[in-house]
Amino acid sequence: MSLPQQTTILIVGAGPCGMATALSLNHQGIHDIVIVDALLAGENSSRALVIQAATLEALNDIGCLDDLLSIGDKPDTLDIHHGSSRLISIDFSLLAPHTKFPFTLVIPQTNTEAVMLGKLDQLGIKVFRPFKVVSVKPSESVEEGMFEVRFASGEMIKTKYVVGADGAHSAVRNEAGVSFKDPDGDEKQDYGNLSQLVLGDVTFTSPPQIPTKTLGTFSHGNFSLFAQFPDKASPDPTCTVYRVVSSVPVEDGTAPQAPSAEYLQALLDRYGPPALSSDPAVNAHPTRIDRLYWSSRYRTRSAIVDRYFTLNPNGGGAILLLGDAAHIHSPVGGQGMSLGIRDAISLGPVLKAHIDSRDSTSSSKHFEEWGAIRRRYAITVIAMTKEALGMMTASRRVWAPLLMVGFSVLRFLGRFRFMKQMVAYRISGLADI
Numbered sequence: 001m002s003l004p005q006q007t008t009i010l011i012v013g014a015g016p017c018g019m020a021t022a023l024s025l026n027h028q029g030i031h032d033i034v035i036v037d038a039l040l041a042g043e044n045s046s047r048a049l050v051i052q053a054a055t056l057e058a059l060n061d062i063g064c065l066d067d068l069l070s071i072g073d074k075p076d077t078l079d080i081h082h083g084s085s086r087l088i089s090i091d092f093s094l095l096a097p098h099t100k101f102p103f104t105l106v107i108p109q110t111n112t113e114a115v116m117l118g119k120l121d122q123l124g125i126k127v128f129r130p131f132k133v134v135s136v137k138p139s140e141s142v143e144e145g146m147f148e149v150r151f152a153s154g155e156m157i158k159t160k161y162v163v164g165a166d167g168a169h170s171a172v173r174n175e176a177g178v179s180f181k182d183p184d185g186d187e188k189q190d191y192g193n194l195s196q197l198v199l200g201d202v203t204f205t206s207p208p209q210i211p212t213k214t215l216g217t218f219s220h221g222n223f224s225l226f227a228q229f230p231d232k233a234s235p236d237p238t239c240t241v242y243r244v245v246s247s248v249p250v251e252d253g254t255a256p257q258a259p260s261a262e263y264l265q266a267l268l269d270r271y272g273p274p275a276l277s278s279d280p281a282v283n284a285h286p287t288r289i290d291r292l293y294w295s296s297r298y299r300t301r302s303a304i305v306d307r308y309f310t311l312n313p314n315g316g317g318a319i320l321l322l323g324d325a326a327h328i329h330s331p332v333g334g335q336g337m338s339l340g341i342r343d344a345i346s347l348g349p350v351l352k353a354h355i356d357s358r359d360s361t362s363s364s365k366h367f368e369e370w371g372a373i374r375r376r377y378a379i380t381v382i383a384m385t386k387e388a389l390g391m392m393t394a395s396r397r398v399w400a401p402l403l404m405v406g407f408s409v410l411r412f413l414g415r416f417r418f419m420k421q422m423v424a425y426r427i428s429g430l431a432d433i
């Protein structure tokens with residue numbers, strides 16, 4: 001498929017946030033858009049497994065929610081344990097006064113992307129592949145107020161606006177000369193055992209004896225997460241598949257890029273909930289990982305752009321950044337993709353207002369407001385994930401008996417409705433909308 005020579009809006013990156021941008025623009029009645037991606041096909045890995053309530057609201061607003069709801073599971077609680085005892089059960093049903101979607105939607109990123117791609121297809125919006133952006137410069141003919149975007153393959157497209165949705169290593173961000181740093185200047189970012197996470201989509205030799213579909217567990221300064229895949233999104237329709245996540249103790253060194261079933265099981269045996277242990281001395285119904293469908297490691301790092309938009313110095317349009325191109329942080333709390341999709345959906349009306357405006361100076365205020373709000377929300381999420389990491393790694397800094405007192409306080413407060421509601425509200429992102 002050959003690339004058009006000119007467009008009004010070029011979206012770089014057809015991950016979840018680039019596709020959400022295209023859907024939001026289409027919803028605003030803006031059709032002169034081109035979306036490109038460097039890869040020949042979308043990435044086929046499950047990565048983000050949850051979508052938060054605020055993002056469900058945003059997806060609903062642009063008519064892209066029903067198919068996701070029909071595939072995903074809607075657990076309304078998330079249990080957090082210390083060892084085998086429960087600290088708190090986060091109750092998303094308590095969000096009912098604030099949202100039509102009082103749950104977290106469990107759906108692998110592969111399925112989320114497939115639904116969005118299907119929607120784009122229905123609307124006649126094609127993703128141009130493989131087109132890897134290598135340069136973004138203001139057009140040489142100053143009066144045009146356009147950008148010239150060049151691709152590794154040699155093609156060039158002229159565009160008024162460039163939306164950089166090209167992920168954590170964004171070429172668009174680099175071309176715009178935008179810095180990407182930890183907001184607290186904490187470049188060392190030592191989160192101890194939580195500095196590295198490993199993830200795997202697995203089956204077990206026998207069903208784990210865990211009564212809930214999702215469970216987070218603290219143990220000896222480590223954290224693990226267990227979540228059951230929705231039946232309709234299982235990588236293997238013949239059996240129940242689970243996502244397991246575990247932190248990697250510092251003394252274990254760098255985790256393999258694609259950890260094996262044995263590597264993951266060894267971590268579950270040491271730090272997972274007893275119900276996932278293969279050791280009969282710990283687990284009355286010992287089980288172990290049987291099949292491994294996908295695994296990866298994830299390095300915890302936080303960074304945010306210093307600005308979300310860069311105006312064309314010759315007037316006209318702008319370069320805008322969103323999703324992982326604008327902010328990254330630990331996946332603890334399942335926030336990254338959800339926040340990025342909300343960046344994207346909120347940009348639609350802002351771009352429409354800019355396009356419709358005859359006075360581009362005053363309308364850049366829309367970008368300023370949008371950028372300031374998105375940056376504030378991202379900083380809040382980064383702070384929240386750092387707070388969670390701080391709690392999870394407290395055993396490295398806090399005297400053990402004191403830590404036990406802390407857990408007892410949390411267990412006590414966790415019984416109260418206001419506490420469950422407050423935690424659910426923070427995770428849901430509903431404070432952002």
Ligand SMILES: Cc1cc2nc3c(=O)[nH]c(=O)nc-3n(C[C@H](O)[C@H](O)[C@H](O)COP(=O)(O)OP(=O)(O)OC[C@H]3O[C@@H](n4cnc5c(N)ncnc54)[C@H](O)[C@@H]3O)c2cc1C
Binds near residue numbers: 042047049109168325
């Ligand atoms: C192993 C792993 C586990 C994760 N787990 C979670 C989780 O549990 N929860 C959670 O919320 N998040 C998780 N994430 C993060 C989540 O996947 C991201 O937040 C989400 O993918 C961001 O979407 P995006 O569209 O901004 O970027 P991406 O999904 O990275 O998409 C960017 C797209 O841009 C394309 N691209 C890149 N460079 C160029 C270029 N120069 N030209 C053209 N196209 C380009 C890429 O091919 C890609 O398709 C995980 C990520 C990883 C890697």
